[in-house]
Amino acid sequence: MTTIDSGHIAPVQAERRRPYGLLLVAAPVLLVVWLIIWPIISAVITTLWVQTPEGSEFSTGTYQFFFSDGYSLSNLSVTLWTTGVCAILLLLICLPIALYLRFSDSKVAGYVQGLAIFPMFVPSIILSFAFIRVLGPNGTVDLLANAMGLPKIRSPYLTAWGPVIGLVWDNIPLTVLILLSGLGNVSNQAIEAARDVGARKLQVLWYIILPRIGNSVLVAISFAVLGIFSSFTLPYVLGPAAPEMMGPFMQRTFRELFDPRNAITQAVITFGFCIVFGLFYVRSVAKNRTP
């Protein structure tokens, strides 16, 4: 490309190319505007401008209700708790897996990678019922523990830990893949150099590897958080009846309480939390673009 630019026909080509580029971008941008941006704007409008017999009227009533209603707030806080706990657990589980996959060249690594990616191909509804069978009361784990003479433990099924375990398992593949791509940026030479000057394993991790994959960690966490915050199936099947996570809460408000305005308000509030993590992601992508 650069060789053509330096030639005398370059200006003509550049001019011809420009509208094509914009046209190619136009389709996805229009789709995003139509399917994502516009619904957001319309949701905010629906919740803030109330239809009254005299015409529409500005009101923050539903937001005031949400933030003064203990039940709604406890749902929001359990969602934040679940998301936070899942994010921490994901990092603790996936970082070692990714490090192992990056630096091991044994045959086993291939199998580990396959196993780590496997959850991606399991639909969450199937995962939920399998979870009840395995970790639920009198499930496989209970039976094994019993066979080994261990005491019966309380199953995480129908407690707040149920969705946590399910969501972590479900999000392992994406997190591992993103961390792994980040680890690709860490050159072997840099690590060998550090080792040559006597760095121990933990020091290599802390001073060489982590600074280089900080961006990937941020991207992986924001992706996981965005998915977990608004997750539906796993908290619905595995979680307790109350407090509910925002996903099931919204669905119930909309479908069973026939209250679209409050449901949309809950969605806007959920979106408000998610956009913070979205901005993290956008910021880190933008930072990568301008070295």
Add this chain to the structure above:
Amino acid sequence: MKRRDFMLAAGATAGVLMMPRMSFAAEGVVDIYFTSDQNVIDFWTNVVKPKFEAANAGVTLNLVDGGDGAGVSAIGDRALAALASGTDPQADLFEGFDSRVTVGGIDKGLYVNFKEANLSNYSKINPQAFDIETNMPYRGSQVLLAYDTEKLDPANAPKTWDDLVAWIKANPGQFIYNRPNKGGSGGNFVRRAIYAVNGNDPSKFTVDNYSPEADAEMLTPAWEVLKDIAPSLFEGGAYTSGNTQSLQLLGQSAVTMIPTWSDQALSAIDQGVLPETTGLVQLTDLGLPGGFTRLAVLSNGTNKDIALQLCDFLLSEEIQSAVLSELGGFPAVSWDYISADLRERFADIIPETIPNFPSGDWEKAINDGWYRAVAPNVDPAS
């Protein structure tokens, strides 16, 4: 072939493949959307579809799993929009659907009024099953108690509401019901508790007598009863999120007793999901409520007339008997229109009365009230 040609060809092929999806509904293909569970769709696939297609040459029933109520109601909303613009809704019949759900649908004439549709079998419908004229009942089911006879002697199984509450309290951790909005088995258990604190009188609740005052007076005591038994439930007050999960817990022997739909329990025993040793019992002071599953026909559907013929066919003795013998539900027509030997065979699940709790505002009040008053009893950290 050049890469560019290949891309063009592939794009064109993909476009052609997508075309049938965008075309109009075909004449003679009746599009039926289901909200019911898989066992019901299986019943249609194996019984209703072959019989109806054999009797009506050139007609095909296209059975589509609409997922849940929300899925089908979205199609209902789309049909309402199609009615306004005079286009084809690409749907004909909704199964397990309340035509009231589509806001403004009945007023605008979106759904066929069955009373005026001159169905030959319409008069056979059980008077208890009638709802509104745009909903046609075609099968019924009732909630009863399923229990493990190895842990509980059938002779000691509770027969009245008070016995049941006493049993639950005497056997902590052995009973679970699902969240009332997530499946009828738990929902009707909760409704039975509401009847119990209102003198076991179903007539006190009608579609249009809801008011906030009545709510406080008639529902609040029931929340107290349910809160009172919560610590004696499975794990000190856990609630499953659906009918199936309750069956699974009974099947895994994690609990001794659950409320369940009669048809689901019978087919679960049949398929081995529940063991042979599962016992079924109905309360005798007042049965656990049940309900009828209803159909709605779109007035602007391409195949409206065939859909109505199908509705009439569903009320015929042939299909109504199959509902009993194949599906484990009970018929929507009066028992007189069912053959005597079937009546004999299913005598134990034939209810004399089926309390049917009204939907609408009461339902909404229960869905909200239970979550706020009863469910938070659970400490999520425990």
